[in-house]
Amino acid sequence: MKKLMFGMCAASALMLAACGGSEDVSETDEPIVESSLSAEESAEMEAIISARQDGFKTFGRNMRAINQSLQSGSPDAAVIAEAAATIHETSMGMETWFPEGSGPESGFETEALPAIWENPEGFAEAVMNFQTAAAELDTIAASGDMEAFQTQLRATGGTCGACHDDFRVDDD
Template identity: 45%
Template sequence: MIRLSRKSLSALALVAGLGLAGAAVAAVNARAVIESREANFKTMGRSMKAITDGLKADSPNMSAIASNAATIRGLAPKVSTWFPKGTGPESGVKTDARAEIWTDPAGFAAAARRLEPEAAKLEALARAGDVAGARAQVRALGGTCGGCHDKFKVD
């Protein structure tokens, strides 16, 4: 019979726990992750469309524009978390995400972070009722989105 000390048992339990955690990470359900991130991007896209359509009105509803900008601002900090390893083209699941997201993670994270302040500025301008400022800022926000799409999204 093998006798293990309390310290050895603790170490063994830790190693087993780490192994299980690693297996859980390795078993990412790529399809579910991709569907979730696509749903989040569609939410952002609907909000952006509502903002741009709203700003075309003679008297834009700045409260609605601010609400949609808040949706984008709320999702923006999460964007880089929607791309765990194993959910790219190699997963075999259809995705518009380019491999560069995983081969250039620092570049992708930097591009994703640029969305946050631009969305916050748009929300603040809309809440202040600044139609001209919001119109200019929505172009800046769109440019930020496009910059990321150009490098990290399949056309």
């Protein structure tokens, strides 16, 4: 596919223009997979994907902070409440993190599965389940009820895992 595209690009000035107007398209240029995006659109996709991956890293970091505090023997309610608030705030807007074209077909490294766009209703539901759980986690953390918090933490973690099962590359 890649070779064929290069062949087509070299075939005529017209095709060159369609391929971005640059003659020195190199094998190492990003994106790694042929894509129909312009350089500008491609840069935008890369930014969208890396911003959402940062969002997920924020979830991971804050879930770890919560678990470490809980397992430390002397849970720090302030640390836990702050982490839960960060997870809640970061979860808002998640429905905009996966625009059409930001999957593997973008050519950029992503663990987003095509199922996200093939089953938009299922994905929207997974996003909403998580956002609802994260909002509740924040509320309970602020209340300081540690027992209720632990229950809600498990429920929230369950919504992370449920989405990963269906919509994220399984890297185990």
